[in-house]
Amino acid sequence: MNEVAKVIPLHGASTARGAALGRSRREQSESRHPSAMPPPAVISPPEPQPDTGSSAVDAVRRVLADQIVNTAEFVRRRLSGDYHVDDFGYxxxxxxxxWLPVLRPLFDKWFRVEVSGLENIPSTGGALVVANHAGVLPLDGLMTSVAVHDHHPAHRPLRMLAADIAFEMPVVGDLARKAGHTLACNPDAVRLLQTGQVAAVFPEGFKGIGKPFSERYKLQRFGRGGFVSAAMRTGAPIIPCSIVGSEEIYPKIGDLGTLARLLGMPYFPVTPLFPHFGPLGLVPLPSKWYIEFGKPIVTDTYDASAADDPMELFEVTDHVRETIQQTLYRLLAKRRNVFLG
Structure with missing residues (x-):
């Protein structure tokens, strides 16, 4: 039996397919139209990076320029005589x-000095700083002068009372005078205190800076109390000052006495580095320093006759010495390492 094949007309399918194809083409054409496309992303130009090399060079140039200007101004004032010198040569x-710019690298970088108790030094008027002395060379006095000038709120100069030998040396004597220091004698101390200066004295003298390393931080005798007499005569307060770190800069392990007498020196030290290493042995070891200024000991409550009374002078002298010694022990107990602190 013959079956007649049915033919299904394709008009509907082709029409639907064509409509779909037409919509797809219209959508594609619309998507390609500029008005239908999303706006292009705006790319900001990269921010300029700072030229660290140029900024460093500029900083160096500014520093050099400032130094040249300051040097020129210093030379101008020296040549024109536009500066003042007092009766002591300061x-x-x-x-x-x-002077102070030469000492500051030692103070800040080499010894890394930490200072406390500066509020005990008055901002005006006379005062007498009394400190322990050690280290073969008197660098402790120089570092104390930097501490008072640079770190005290009033930036007061410290006028040290130094031994005669310092002023007998050709170059050192002139520098000491210009830096503000004078002889360690009662008349000069009284004059400084009467004019409202901050003076400093190291009563141990050569017994302190020349003592062997085995006796470090053990205070020597403080003399007969001449510094106490000067303070009493002027009513200036006495400021005990304790310095830790100076004993280790040149550990003295020997003394060439015969050579010292030939050279007219109080001692000729032998350290682990000097004189074996020559000039290199003169470089101080970088110990960590602490300088503490204690509470003032008032002297304006004493009678005028006390300045000539040996017993009164001895009592106050011993009190100052004991205060410094106990403070040294306390600072040493806190220190963990000679060089690191």
Missing amino acids: DPHFAENV
């Missing part, structure tokens, strides 16, 4: 522009 212009 030249503040020289001290602040030459």
Whole structure:
């Protein structure tokens, strides 16, 4: 039996397929139309990076320019005589522009000095700082002068009372005078205190800086109390000062006495590095320093006759010495390492 094949007309399918194809083409054409496309992303230009090399060079140039200007101004004032020198030879212009800048690297970088108790030094008027002395060379006095000038709120100069030998040396004597220091004698101490200066004395003298390393931080005798007499005569307070770190800069393990007498010196030290290593042995060891200024000991409550009374002078002298010694023990107990602190 023959079956007649049914033919299904394709008009509907082709029409639907064509409509779909037409919509697809219209959508594609619309998507390609500029008005239908999303706006292009705006790319910001990269921010310029700072040229660290150029900024470092500029900083160096500024520093050099400032130094040249300051040097030129210093030379101008020196040549024109535009500076003041007092009766003791103190030249503040020289001290602040030459002497102290030389000492500051030692204070800040080498010994890394930490200072406390500066509020005990009055901002005005006379005061007498009394400190322990050690280290073969008197660097402790120089570091104390930097501490008072640079770190005290009033930036007061410290006028040290030094031994005669310091002023007998050709170059050292002139520098000491210009830096503001004078002889360690009662008349000079009284004059400084009467004019409202901050003076400093190291009563141990050569017995302190020349003692062997085995006796470090053990205070020597403080003399007959001449510094106490000067303070009493002027009513100036006494400021005990304790310095830790100076004993280790040149550990003295020997003394060439015969050579010292030939050279007219109080001692000729032998350290682990000097004189074996020559000039290299003169470089101080970088010990960590602490300088503490204690509470003032008032002297304006004593009678005028007390300045000539040996018993009164001995009592106050012993009190100052004991205060410094106990403070040294306390600072040493806190220190963990000679060089690291």
